[in-house]
Amino acid sequence: MAYSGPSVFGAFDMVVWQLLALAVAAMALPVAVPWLGFVITVAIGKGLAALGVAMLLRGGLISIGHALYVAVGAYATAFLMLSVGMNELFLLLVCTTAITMASGLVIGAFMARYRAIFFAMLNLAISMVFFTLLSKLYNLTGGSDGMRVATPTVLGVTLDRTKFDLVLQFSAVALMVVVALLIDRYLKSPLGEALTAIHANEVRLEYLGVSARGVILAVYTISAALAGLGGAITAVAIGHVVPELSYWTASGQLVLIAVLGGISGVPGAFIGAFFFELVRTFAADFVPDAWNAIVGVALLIVIFFLPQGLYGLLQRVKMRKARL
Amino acid sequence: MNPILSVRDLHISFGGVKAADGVDLDIYPHEFIAIIGPNGSGKTTFLNLCTGYIRPTRGSVIFEGRSITNQAPRTITRRGIARAFQIPQLFTGHSLIENVMLSVAAQHGIWQAFRPLAHEAYRKKACEVLDLMSLGDIAHGPTANMPEGLRKLTDIAIALALKPRLLLLDEPTSGVSTAEKFALMDTIVGVLRAEKVTALFVEHDMDVVERYADRVLVWDAGQVIAGGPPQEILCSSHVLERVIGIS
Numbered sequence: 001m002a003y004s005g006p007s008v009f010g011a012f013d014m015v016v017w018q019l020l021a022l023a024v025a026a027m028a029l030p031v032a033v034p035w036l037g038f039v040i041t042v043a044i045g046k047g048l049a050a051l052g053v054a055m056l057l058r059g060g061l062i063s064i065g066h067a068l069y070v071a072v073g074a075y076a077t078a079f080l081m082l083s084v085g086m087n088e089l090f091l092l093l094v095c096t097t098a099i100t101m102a103s104g105l106v107i108g109a110f111m112a113r114y115r116a117i118f119f120a121m122l123n124l125a126i127s128m129v130f131f132t133l134l135s136k137l138y139n140l141t142g143g144s145d146g147m148r149v150a151t152p153t154v155l156g157v158t159l160d161r162t163k164f165d166l167v168l169q170f171s172a173v174a175l176m177v178v179v180a181l182l183i184d185r186y187l188k189s190p191l192g193e194a195l196t197a198i199h200a201n202e203v204r205l206e207y208l209g210v211s212a213r214g215v216i217l218a219v220y221t222i223s224a225a226l227a228g229l230g231g232a233i234t235a236v237a238i239g240h241v242v243p244e245l246s247y248w249t250a251s252g253q254l255v256l257i258a259v260l261g262g263i264s265g266v267p268g269a270f271i272g273a274f275f276f277e278l279v280r281t282f283a284a285d286f287v288p289d290a291w292n293a294i295v296g297v298a299l300l301i302v303i304f305f306l307p308q309g310l311y312g313l314l315q316r317v318k319m320r321k322a323r324l
Numbered sequence: 325m326n327p328i329l330s331v332r333d334l335h336i337s338f339g340g341v342k343a344a345d346g347v348d349l350d351i352y353p354h355e356f357i358a359i360i361g362p363n364g365s366g367k368t369t370f371l372n373l374c375t376g377y378i379r380p381t382r383g384s385v386i387f388e389g390r391s392i393t394n395q396a397p398r399t400i401t402r403r404g405i406a407r408a409f410q411i412p413q414l415f416t417g418h419s420l421i422e423n424v425m426l427s428v429a430a431q432h433g434i435w436q437a438f439r440p441l442a443h444e445a446y447r448k449k450a451c452e453v454l455d456l457m458s459l460g461d462i463a464h465g466p467t468a469n470m471p472e473g474l475r476k477l478t479d480i481a482i483a484l485a486l487k488p489r490l491l492l493l494d495e496p497t498s499g500v501s502t503a504e505k506f507a508l509m510d511t512i513v514g515v516l517r518a519e520k521v522t523a524l525f526v527e528h529d530m531d532v533v534e535r536y537a538d539r540v541l542v543w544d545a546g547q548v549i550a551g552g553p554p555q556e557i558l559c560s561s562h563v564l565e566r567v568i569g570i571s
Contacts, residue, residue: 186437190429193441197415197426204413207375208430208486209401215434 015184018267018314019177026173026274037169039281040274041237044172045070047273048230050257051183052223057255057263058187059219060199061115064251065123068130069224071246073100073231075134078147078241089152089171093232100228101221108220112213127246134243146242149235165237172233179226180266186222187266195219227254256295260302262309271310326389328353328490328522329405334373334383336546343369344380345546351490351524356513358533358554359526360567361543367526368410370543371492375407376400387490406488410495410526412479414467420478421463424450427485450485456515457481472499473508480512484519491516493525497532505529509536530568534558542567 026044030037049070056063076099080086086095107126114122134141141147151164159167186192194215197205202212235241244250253276261272279298283291306313327350334347343366351357359367372378374385376397384393392400401407415423425446429436432446454460457477462470467478476496483491496512497505513536516523527533533540533554540557542550544566550557557563 185440188440188442189437190426190434190439190441190446191437193418193422193426194430194434196417200415200417201413204415204482205430206397207401207407207413208427208434208482209398210430210434211398218437 014318015265015267016181018265019180019270022267022270022274023173023177026176027170030169036278036281037165038237039277041165041169041172042234043273043277044176044270045230045232045234045237046254046257046277047176047261047270048179048233049227050254050261050273051180051266051269052226052230053254054258054261054263054266054269055183055187055195055219055223055226057258058199059195059216061216062120062255063123063223064120064248064255065125065127066223066227066254067246067248067250068123068127069100069104069227070231070234070250070254071127071130071134071241071243072103072224073097073228074149074235074241074245075141075147075231076100076228077232077235078149081150081152082147087150087152088156089154089168089236092152092236093175093229096232097225097229100231101225104221104224104228105217108217108224111220112216124248124251127251128248131243131246131248134246141243144243146240149239149241151239152236168233168237172237175229175233176270179229180270183222183226184266191215191218256299260299260309262306262311262313264308264315265311267314268309268311271314275310325352327351327386328388329374329524330386331370331374332384332386334370334385335381336369336373336378337381342366342546344373344383347383347546347548349541349548349551351522353489353522354520355522356516356536356538357524358537358540359524359543360528360530360533360540360563362567365543366546367543368494369546371407371494371524371526374400374492375405401486401488404489405492406483406486406490407492408476408480408483408494408496410498412472412475414475414478414482416466416468418467419464420459420467420470421447421450421454423467423478424453424481424485427482428453431486453481453485456518457484458511473501473504476500476508477511484515484521488521491521491523493523495526495528497527497529505532506535530558 026040030040049066053063053066073096076096077092080092080095086092111119111122135144151161154167194205194210198212198215205212231245257272257276258269260275262268276295279295280291283294302309329351331347331349334344336344347370361367373380376395379394384391387403387405392403415426425441428446428449429441454463459477459481497508500508509532537554539551540554541548542557542563550560550563
C-alpha cells in the first residue's frame with residue numbers, strides 16, 4: 001500500500017523560505033535605519049541561544065540557566081583574544097562554539113539525569129555559580145567591570161569598526177540561516193523526534209531500546225553550543241563582556257524569547273529575538289521606564305492568544321490559506 | 325530444543341507481598357503462552373522482571389542462552405525482547421505512522437542526526453507493519469484520541485517494528501469490547517505466527533486463553549502453580565478455584 005504522507009521536502013522548503021525572508025528583513029532593516037544593524041546582530045546572538053532553549057523545551061525541559069553558555073561563549077572569546085592571541089573572527093567563532101559544546105557535554109552528563117523543576121533549578125544554580133565566579137575573580141575576569149573584546153580581523157584583514165560591524169552583521173545573518181537549517185534537519189531526524197517523544201512518553205522510548213539520557217545529552221550539548229555561538233557574536237558585537245551575561249534575568253529572557261517566538265519551528269526563536277530586541281530598542285527610546293511592561297504585555301498576549309508563539313501565527317495563516 | 329527464555333529461582337517482594345517467589349520456567353521458540361492468575365499474583369511483575377523495569381532480589385533471567393538479569397529495559401529490548409503494555413504506551417504527539425517509524429528507526433540506530441524520520445526506508449518498513457496489523461488506512465491519523473482497540477494494536481505494532489524474537493503482551497484485550505476482542509486477537513496472533521515471534525501474554529479472559537494459547541501458566545502468590553495445554557489447565561478445579569473463584 002502506498003502512503004502519501006506530508007512531504008518532508010515541502011516542509012523543508014517552507015523553512016528555507018521563512019529563514020530567507022528573515023535574512024532579507026535582517027539585512028534590509030539596517031539599510032533604512034543604519035543603527036539597527038547592531039540591534040539585528042545582537043538579536044541573532046540571542047536568537048541562537050533562544051533556539052537552544054526552544055530545543056530543550058520540545059523535550060519538556062525548561063532551562064532557566066542557559067545564559068551560562070552565552071557567558072561561557074562570550075568570556076571564551078575574550079580569553080582567546082587576550083590570552084591566546086587568537087584574533088581571527090571566524091576562528092574565534094569556531095573555537096568558542098567548540099569550547100561551549102565541550103562544557104555543555106560535561107555539565108549535560110550531569111543534567112541529563114534530571115527532569116522538570118530539578119532540571120530547571122540545577123541549570124539556574126550552575127549559571128548563578130558561574131556569575132558569582134565571574135564577578136568575584138577580579139584578577140582573572142575583571143570582576144563586575146568585565147573584559148574588553150577588541151575588534152578581530154576578518155580573514156586576516158583588519159577592518160575599521162564600521163566595516164567590521166557590517167561584516168559581522170552579514171556573517172551573523174548567514175550563520176543564522178545555515179545553523180537554523182542544520183537544526184531543522186536535526187529536529188526532523190529520528191534523534192530530534194526522539195526528543196519530542198521523551199516529552200510524551202519516556203518509558204516507551206526506553207522500551208524501543210533508546211537511551212533517553214543519551215537523547216537529552218545530545219540536545220543539551222547542541223543547545224549549549226548554540227548559546228556559546230550566540231555569546232561569541234554578542235561579545236564581538238558589543239566589544240565588552242560582563243558577568244551579567246550569565247545572570248538569571250538573562251536566562252529568563254532566553255526562555256521568554258523562545259516562548260514568544262514559538263518552539264514548533266526553528267525560525268520561531270529568531271522571530272522572537274527580533275521582536276524582543278526591536279520592541280526593547282524602540283520602547284526604550286519612546287517610553288524608557290516602561291519597556292519591560294510592553295514586553296510583558298506582549299508575552300501575555302502571546303500566551304493567551306498565540307500559545308504556539310509568533311511562529312504559530314505564521315503557521316495558522318498558512319493553514320487557513322491552504323483550506324481556502 | 326533450547327528454550328528462548330529461561331527463568332530460574334526468581335524472587336522479588338514488595339513489602340510483605342511476594343510478587344515472585346522462586347519462579348522457574350522455560351519458554352520455547354514459537355510458543356504462544358498465556359499467563360493467568362488472580363489480581364496481584366505477580367503476572368505483570370514477571371513481565372517487568374523479564375524486561376528490566378524492576379530488578380529481582382534473587383534469581384536469573386536467561387534469554388537465548390545469555391543472562392539479561394539486572395539489565396536496563398533498553399539493553400534487553402536491543403537483545404530482542406519487545407513489550408506491549410496493559411495501558412498502551414504511545415507517543416501521543418506523533419501520528420500513528422510516526423510512532424511506528426520511530427520504532428523502525430530505533431531498531432536501525434537512532435543516532436542519525438540528518439536522515440529525516442520520514443525517510444523512505446523507515447516509511448516503507450513502518451507501512452509493512454501497519455498493513456500487517458490492519459492499521460494502514462489510518463496510518464497518518466493522530467494517536468491521541470484513538471479507540472482502545474486501535475491503541476492496543478498500535479502499541480503492539482510499535483513493539484513488532486522492533487523485529488523482536490520474544491514479545492511480551494500485558495492484557496492485550498483489556499479495555500476492548502467483547503465484540504472486538506476476537507478480531508483483535510485474530511489480527512495479533514495471525515501476525516505473530518506469520519512473523520514466527522514467540523509470545524507470552526497475560527490474560528484474564530479465559531475464552532481468549534482457550535482459543536489462542538498453546539500453553540497456559542497459572543500464577544498465584546508469585547509462584548507458577550500449574551502449567552500445560554489450555555484444555556487441560558482450564559478444566560482443573562484447583563486452577564478454576566484459584567483464578568476465577570469457582571469451586
